[in-house]
Amino acid sequence: MSRLVIVSNRVPPRERTSLAGGLVIALREAIAGRDTLWFGWSGATSATPGKEPHLHRAGRLTLATLDLTTEDYAGYYRGFSNGMLWPLLHHRVGLSEFSRADLIAYRRVNRAFAAGLAPLLRPDDTIWVQDYHLFPLGAALREAGVRGRIGFFLHVPFPPRALWEALPDGDALVRDIGTYDVLGVQTDEDARHLNEVLSVNGQVPRARVFPIGIDPEAFATAARKAVAGTEVQRLCQSLGERALIVGIDRLDYSKGLPQRFRGFAQLLRRYPEHHNRVTFLQIAPVSRGDVAQYRSLRRELDELVGRINSEHAEFDWTPLRYLTRAVRREVLAGFCRVARVGLVTPLRDGMNLVAKEYVAAQDPEDPGALVLSRFAGAANEMDGAIVINPHDPDATAEALHMALTIAADERRARWGRMWRAVNHYTAAGWARSFLAALEASPASRAA
Numbered sequence: 471m472s473r474l475v476i477v478s479n480r481v482p483p484r485e486r487t488s489l490a491g492g493l494v495i496a497l498r499e500a501i502a503g504r505d506t507l508w509f510g511w512s513g514a515t516s517a518t519p520g521k522e523p524h525l526h527r528a529g530r531l532t533l534a535t536l537d538l539t540t541e542d543y544a545g546y547y548r549g550f551s552n553g554m555l556w557p558l559l560h561h562r563v564g565l566s567e568f569s570r571a572d573l574i575a576y577r578r579v580n581r582a583f584a585a586g587l588a589p590l591l592r593p594d595d596t597i598w599v600q601d602y603h604l605f606p607l608g609a610a611l612r613e614a615g616v617r618g619r620i621g622f623f624l625h626v627p628f629p630p631r632a633l634w635e636a637l638p639d640g641d642a643l644v645r646d647i648g649t650y651d652v653l654g655v656q657t658d659e660d661a662r663h664l665n666e667v668l669s670v671n672g673q674v675p676r677a678r679v680f681p682i683g684i685d686p687e688a689f690a691t692a693a694r695k696a697v698a699g700t701e702v703q704r705l706c707q708s709l710g711e712r713a714l715i716v717g718i719d720r721l722d723y724s725k726g727l728p729q730r731f732r733g734f735a736q737l738l739r740r741y742p743e744h745h746n747r748v749t750f751l752q753i754a755p756v757s758r759g760d761v762a763q764y765r766s767l768r769r770e771l772d773e774l775v776g777r778i779n780s781e782h783a784e785f786d787w788t789p790l791r792y793l794t795r796a797v798r799r800e801v802l803a804g805f806c807r808v809a810r811v812g813l814v815t816p817l818r819d820g821m822n823l824v825a826k827e828y829v830a831a832q833d834p835e836d837p838g839a840l841v842l843s844r845f846a847g848a849a850n851e852m853d854g855a856i857v858i859n860p861h862d863p864d865a866t867a868e869a870l871h872m873a874l875t876i877a878a879d880e881r882r883a884r885w886g887r888m889w890r891a892v893n894h895y896t897a898a899g900w901a902r903s904f905l906a907a908l909e910a911s912p913a914s915r916a917a
């Protein structure tokens with residue numbers, strides 16, 4: 471079997487490769503079975519970064535990382551990737567901030583990645599590039615003479631053509647995207663949007679759907695174990711008889727947190743029977759705190775939480791508990807298991823793994839209910855969720871009321887359908903099917 475080469479903006483810190491979140495978990499099985507090189511940014515900035523990657527070997531996995539200059543960090547990462555592309559890809563053109571200098575830095579870093587990676591490559595490597603930070607990497611590798619198969623997976627949505635066209639020089643980026651041998655996205659809608667943009671640029675519309683998932687058994691086991699742990703016990707004691715609603719997200723405007731908080735406030739206003747009977751715990755660790763749009767979101771949420779609590783709290787009850795600290799995954803799994811409702815309301819989300827994790831964490835005999843935004847990729851699969859339009863706080867309130875009051879039989883039936891879905895599209899299946907497609911693609915450039 472050929473060596474697997476993964477390229478992503480960040481490489482997982484070496485001490486955390488066994489338990490980190492997201493991508494590492496999704497790729498764990500693919501990595502475990504074969505020699506793998508994982509290449510990307512170290513997470514460090516320096517005034518004079520070396521051009522050659524730092525190498526770290528751990529068994530069959532080699533991590534290769536580059537540092538960035540502070541200027542490249544600002545232009546490539548904070549500017550173009552997260553200040554321009556992230557909002558645009560999440561259909562939020564109004565939040566996008568374009569700067570020509572950022573675009574130049576983005577292309578410069580992608581070329582530096584290609585230059586750092588190319589000498590490490592072997593002719594038969596299978597190269598898999600991850601996400602929007604690295605759209606031009608495949609084309610840059612081709613320019614550097616790399617001829618093996620190169621695949622790309624986009625973890626976030628792809629917007630309709632009319633929005634994409636707001637991106638200055640977007641056509642050049644689409645030409646770069648068109649050079650990958652396999653192009654994976656999360657949903658049919660993303661594939662339709664990307665394929666239309668490729669077609670009008672004269673590229674082959676080759677985007678295909680590979681929905682990402684989790685390791686449901688592992689998460690279920692972690693959740694079962696965690697309920698006996700100190701943190702979950704303390705949480706349960708603090709709740710008393712009250713039902714728990716849980717929200718877990720990075721603090722990001724795509725996750726619809728202000729709308730979610732307003733929906734919860736609307737529940738308390740419209741359904742007074744839940745007053746002092748329910749507690750909403752939102753865990754949202756600060757993410758990209760140095761990007762302007764994220765700072766203003768944080769201020770907005772601080773104010774909203776204060777207002778909701780001051781309007782509804784009792785001397786012995788805080789309706790909305792809001793934490794911006796990170797919480798260990800094991801503990802989160804336990805919180806999900808004891809929560810009567812999982813509340814997942816992004817305005818746009820590629821997939822949203824928290825929705826799947828909430829389902830996996832439930833007790834099959836007495837499962838909670840999932841309230842899920844129709845704009846999460848996961849909504850396509852989660853027959854059994856209570857699906858809402860997150861822009862409407864009244865719809866959120868009604869869905870929460872339903873989730874808090876539906877009969878146990880219906881909860882079990884809904885959960886059964888969702889459990890089947892999270893087992894149908896798993897992390898391991900995602901990696902396996904993408905790599906199978908990549909390895910089956912014609913080795914046209916390998917000649």
Ligand code: ADQ
Pocket residue numbers: 491492625626682718719720753754755796797798799802819820821822823824825827
């Ligand atoms: P994210 O936007 O980060 O990922 P999501 O898929 O929900 O969104 O979360 C990824 C992981 O981070 C999950 O395993 C979750 O448990 C963990 N996580 C989230 N909030 C946390 C918190 N408060 N504390 C600790 N851990 C937390 C991007 C796309 C998604 C897509 C994934 C994978 O935006 O749409 O599902 O990639 O492709």
